[in-house]
Amino acid sequence: MSASTHTPRATGHLVDDETVGLRTFEATGGDWSDIAEEAARLGEQRIVVNMGPQHPSTHGVLRLMLEIDGETVTEARAGIGYLHTGIEKNMEHRTWTQGVTFCTRMDYVAPLFQEAAYCLAVEKLLGITDDVPLRASEIRVLMMELNRISSHLVCLATGGNELGATTIMTIGFTAREEILRIFEMVTGLRMNHAYIRPGGVVQDIPPGGLDSVREALVGVRRYLTQLEDLMLGQPILKGRLQDVGVLNLAGCMALGITGPMLRSTGLPYDVRKAAPYCGYETYDFDVPVSEGADCWDRMVLRIEECYQSMRIVEQVVDRLQASAGTPVMVGDRKIAWPAQLAVGSDGMGNSLDHIREIMGTSMEALIHHFKLVTEGFRVPAGQAWQTVEHPRGELGVHLVSDGGTKPYRAHFRDPSFNNLQAVSVLCEGGQVADVVCSVASIDPVLGGVDR
Amino acid sequence: MSDEKKDAAAAAKAGDTAAADAGAQRTSEAALEAGAQNVPADRSLPLEVVQTRHGMFGVHGSGDTSGFGGLVQTVALPGPSERPYGGWFDEVVDVLTELLDASGTGAPAALESVVVDRGELTLNVAREHLVEVARHLRDDQDLRFELSLGVSGVHYPHDAGRELHAVYHLVSVTHGRRLRLEVAAPEGDPTIPSTVGVYPANDWHERETWDFFGLVFTGRTDLARIEMPDDWPGHPQRKDYPLGGIPVEYKGATIPPADQRRTYS
Numbered sequence: 001m002s003a004s005t006h007t008p009r010a011t012g013h014l015v016d017d018e019t020v021g022l023r024t025f026e027a028t029g030g031d032w033s034d035i036a037e038e039a040a041r042l043g044e045q046r047i048v049v050n051m052g053p054q055h056p057s058t059h060g061v062l063r064l065m066l067e068i069d070g071e072t073v074t075e076a077r078a079g080i081g082y083l084h085t086g087i088e089k090n091m092e093h094r095t096w097t098q099g100v101t102f103c104t105r106m107d108y109v110a111p112l113f114q115e116a117a118y119c120l121a122v123e124k125l126l127g128i129t130d131d132v133p134l135r136a137s138e139i140r141v142l143m144m145e146l147n148r149i150s151s152h153l154v155c156l157a158t159g160g161n162e163l164g165a166t167t168i169m170t171i172g173f174t175a176r177e178e179i180l181r182i183f184e185m186v187t188g189l190r191m192n193h194a195y196i197r198p199g200g201v202v203q204d205i206p207p208g209g210l211d212s213v214r215e216a217l218v219g220v221r222r223y224l225t226q227l228e229d230l231m232l233g234q235p236i237l238k239g240r241l242q243d244v245g246v247l248n249l250a251g252c253m254a255l256g257i258t259g260p261m262l263r264s265t266g267l268p269y270d271v272r273k274a275a276p277y278c279g280y281e282t283y284d285f286d287v288p289v290s291e292g293a294d295c296w297d298r299m300v301l302r303i304e305e306c307y308q309s310m311r312i313v314e315q316v317v318d319r320l321q322a323s324a325g326t327p328v329m330v331g332d333r334k335i336a337w338p339a340q341l342a343v344g345s346d347g348m349g350n351s352l353d354h355i356r357e358i359m360g361t362s363m364e365a366l367i368h369h370f371k372l373v374t375e376g377f378r379v380p381a382g383q384a385w386q387t388v389e390h391p392r393g394e395l396g397v398h399l400v401s402d403g404g405t406k407p408y409r410a411h412f413r414d415p416s417f418n419n420l421q422a423v424s425v426l427c428e429g430g431q432v433a434d435v436v437c438s439v440a441s442i443d444p445v446l447g448g449v450d451r
Numbered sequence: 452m453s454d455e456k457k458d459a460a461a462a463a464k465a466g467d468t469a470a471a472d473a474g475a476q477r478t479s480e481a482a483l484e485a486g487a488q489n490v491p492a493d494r495s496l497p498l499e500v501v502q503t504r505h506g507m508f509g510v511h512g513s514g515d516t517s518g519f520g521g522l523v524q525t526v527a528l529p530g531p532s533e534r535p536y537g538g539w540f541d542e543v544v545d546v547l548t549e550l551l552d553a554s555g556t557g558a559p560a561a562l563e564s565v566v567v568d569r570g571e572l573t574l575n576v577a578r579e580h581l582v583e584v585a586r587h588l589r590d591d592q593d594l595r596f597e598l599s600l601g602v603s604g605v606h607y608p609h610d611a612g613r614e615l616h617a618v619y620h621l622v623s624v625t626h627g628r629r630l631r632l633e634v635a636a637p638e639g640d641p642t643i644p645s646t647v648g649v650y651p652a653n654d655w656h657e658r659e660t661w662d663f664f665g666l667v668f669t670g671r672t673d674l675a676r677i678e679m680p681d682d683w684p685g686h687p688q689r690k691d692y693p694l695g696g697i698p699v700e701y702k703g704a705t706i707p708p709a710d711q712r713r714t715y716s
Contacts, residue, residue, distance in 0.1 A: 084678040088663075089688050093709040124569055253597050253624075256652025269624050375715045382529050382568050385620050385631060387600070396620060398603040402502070402526045405715055411603035413620070413656075418601060421655050450678060 051435070053082045059158065059439065060446030064423065068432055076427035076435065078420050083450040091410040095376030096122055099407055101194045103397075106412060107448030108191055110151040112143045113390045114397075114412065114448075115196040120277055121386035121397040122198040125379050131330050135323045136200035137278045142213070142316045143186070143195065144278070144388075145309040149220060150179040151391035152302040156227060159299065159440035163240055168230060175223030178216040185209060199330035210317050217310055224306055232300070241296035245426040245438035248293050255425070256418050259393030260305065261442065263289045264297040271389040283312050295441040302443075305391075334377050376405040390415050392443055412451060416444040502526040502609035507715065526609075531564035531575075539628060540565075540572045546594055547574075550587045556580055573631045578643050581634050582670075585649040588621060588632075596621035596630065599650035602657055604664035608690045614638040615666050619646070619653070636666060645671040663688035 051064040063079035087106055091099045103118045104111040123129045157172025180190045186205055187195035195202050231237055247257065249265040262269055268287040272280040288304040290297040329336040358366040381403040387396040393415025400409040419442050426438040504526065507519035515521070535541050544565055548558040561580035566573040576584050588596040600620040607614055613635035622629050636643050645668040646653050657668040658677040665686035668674055676683065685692055696708030706712075 081676075081678040081680070086687065086694075089694060090709070093694055127569070254651045256599055256601065256650070258598075267624070274622075274624070274627055275629065381527055383571075383573075383605075383618075383631075384569055385571060385629070387629075394600060394622075396600050398618060398620070400605055402528075403524075404526075409603070409605045413601045413603070417655065417659075418652060421652065 049432070053079070059444050062420070062439070062444060062446055062449075064427075064435065064439070066427070066432065066435065071431050071433075073427050073430055073432055073435060076424045078423040080417075080420065080446070080449050083446045085451065087451045088410050088412065091407050093406065095405050096198055096379055096407060097376060099410060100197055101192075103410070103412065104192050104194050105447065106451050107390070107392075107395075107414060107416065107445045109154050109445045109447075110147050110391050111191055111193055112140075112147040112196060113388055113395055115193065116140050116144055116278070117386050117388040117390075117395050117397045117412075118399075118410070119196050119198050120388070121384045121399045122379065124384040124386060125382060125399060125401050126198070126335070127380070128199065128330055128332065128335070131332070132200055133327045133330065134279070135204075135320065135326045136328045136330075138316050138319050138323060139186075139201050139205060139328060140196055140278050141280065141283070142205075142313060142320065143183075143201075145312045145316070146179050146182060146213075148309045148391045149306045149313075150176045150183075152306050153179075155302055155391075155440070155443040156231070156299065159437075159443075160231070160237075162436050162440055163237065165230075165237070168227065171223055171226050171230065175220050175227070178219045178223075182209075182213055182216050185212060197329075199332070199335040200328050202329075204328045205320065210320055213313065213317055217313060220306075221310065224303065228303060231303075238296065240433075241294065241299060241437055241441075242292070243294050243296075244430065244434045245295045245441050246293050247422055247426055251422070251425060255421050257393065257422055259390065259415055259419070260298050260301045261393070261419060261422070263287065264301055265293040266291045271387050271394050275387065277386070277388060283315050285309075285312050295437045298441045334372065378403060378405055387413075392416050392445070392448075393419055412448075414448040414451065416442070416446070417449045417451075420444050420449060499530040500525050500527045501607045529566055529568040532567040536565060536567045536572065539626070540567060543572070543594060543628070543630065544574075546591060547584070547587055550591060551580075551584070554583065554587075556583055571629075571631060573633055575633050575635070578634045578636055581632070582644050582646060582649060584632065585619070585621075585646050588630075589649055594623065595625040596623045596628070598622040598624055599646070599652045602646075602653055602660045604660040604666055604688065606664055606689045608638075610635075612637045615641050615664055617643050617660060617666055641665055642667045642669050644669050645674075647671050662686065665689065 047068050049066045049068055051066055053061040053063040055064075061082035063082065065075075065077040065079060066073050067075035085105075087102050091102045094102065099118060099122075100115050103114040106114050120129070123132060153172045153176040157169045157176070160166075160168025160172065183193065184190050186209055187193040187202070247255075247261065247265070249262075249267055251257075252262045252265055252267075258269065266289050268289045270287040271277075272285075273287060285308045288301055288308065290301055354369075358369045379401040381401050383398065383400045385396060385398050387394050389395075394413075395415055396413030398409070398411040398413070399407055402408040422442060423439065426442070427435045430438070502525070504524045505520075505522065506515075507522055536544065544562075548562070551558040551561050561577055561584055563575040563577055566575065574584070585599075588594045598621065600622060603618045603620075605616040605618060607616065615636045615638060617634045617636075619632040619634075620629065621632065634643055641664075643666055645657060647657065647668075648670070655677060657671070658675060660666050661668060661674050662676040662678050663686055675681065679687065694708060694710035696710070698708065699706045
């Protein structure tokens, strides 16, 4: 692209000016004026409704372009990109450790999954997957499963709220609060944790942390029971969700849909079972499936998955009790150091003991500190692909290293991004009101979609 | 164990040792070639050099003020592997080779190389045969890679003639396997046939790769930008596209944007 020859156009040529002589493709997307003009020209009784990007029931800044005939949706298209922040590009200019701080901000409802997937991929590139301490993997499992519950609760809560059931929303968010309190205690933050780092986790669970997890589980279980009582027998909810937004197994496989949507078609595909990571093969849990393939089944599956996650949390809490005092970060100080520096025992700032040591007693430690913090560690050249079971489906991380201290390329295959492709097939032919249910059953989080 | 089996086991063992020896030798070469990397890795592969860097901190044309001007570093990715690839990798490559030969395309024409690195299988595919390879991988009952997890673009500006790569990750739910297809295209002709006909899931992923890398996926008519605005000039995730940002002043010092700071290359 040469800047001097480029003339700004309202809808510019999509192919660069330098690629002359090639077959070029131009598509200008859905300009509102074009759609209106075309509708006027055809003179049909056709209405195009632009839902979003600032509509409260589109889970963030999703834009839906619906062509409707009466109350029936004849065409549905999703427009995304309103929350694109260039996280992948930014990660190429920061060290491997700093990358965690970026990827945690993608899907902000389930931040720990991006962190875990990214760190597992970095560890694969480094060849230290087997060196990660057991306790670190256990803490990762604990945090991920708690996060899965909190993410599903947000899905149920907002899904209910969009149908006008405010109580579902308040109970869901109150239950999620119990889990966010654990996150705050363990990581220091309610979101944007940057807690899981290449080689392990930043710091151990604070004293009394496991007791708090047990207490929180009791609370979450109580709220979930309330939610079940409120939702599962509800005739209005059943009427709104059953046989709405149906997508069968063949459709899911073709569109690459994973997660609760895929499992609602009867296929028990779960990355935790299919390609275990963080020692998931050693935990006892089931993959709930159902056959209905509609919005209702997806909702019920999410509730059941919460219970399965609680089963895993109970097991991992016992294991953490047994492994107390063992390391939570890989032994290699070159990898562990920059990570350990970021958070002190109070959950904020630097470790004061470490500062005292490097500033007062050891010149070499100061030099190493400086090099590791400014330059970071090097990762051998190559590429790695790591997937984890995200609450919304299969989250993939593609990392490429050129042997340097920064990722050469970091790509996230976000499940929401992929699953949103199903909007058309879920909504077309249905009612306008069902669009809200269908989108809620995909459970997209636009921070992850747009990255 | 019968004698025959014993012999076979012994032969396999001997083969392993030979392979390991060769690997060890290559490792030392690789270490020399790849320059100083302070994290050791299990390198038993020949290397594919994609870039050679000189100096450090990105300084050029101002004399060797840093003292690192003479430093030469090569950037090399794992190169083609040799058989046996290990595990089910051989079986998949064999079946695919058979299918490609049977269809008249010929495996050597379609499969440029096979890379096994870090326990992952990568098939480097010639772009004109990508769709056929994808179709075989999806449809054959012994392969059955029915789930595509999207496309990821990578830009290697110094890898002449193969600057733009598209990387596909496939999953076989039936057999519990995963593999990677990698396709390269030159910057002057950034076209790759679209795989949407085989994997409809790749629709938005191809649009994203077009948006960020300028890879044109041919054979589909609706290749529009998806993340950036429709009239956005350029493709932001190419390496020569600036990150953007402004210098920030803090207590009298000026801190340049992240992509203009000194780097340890």
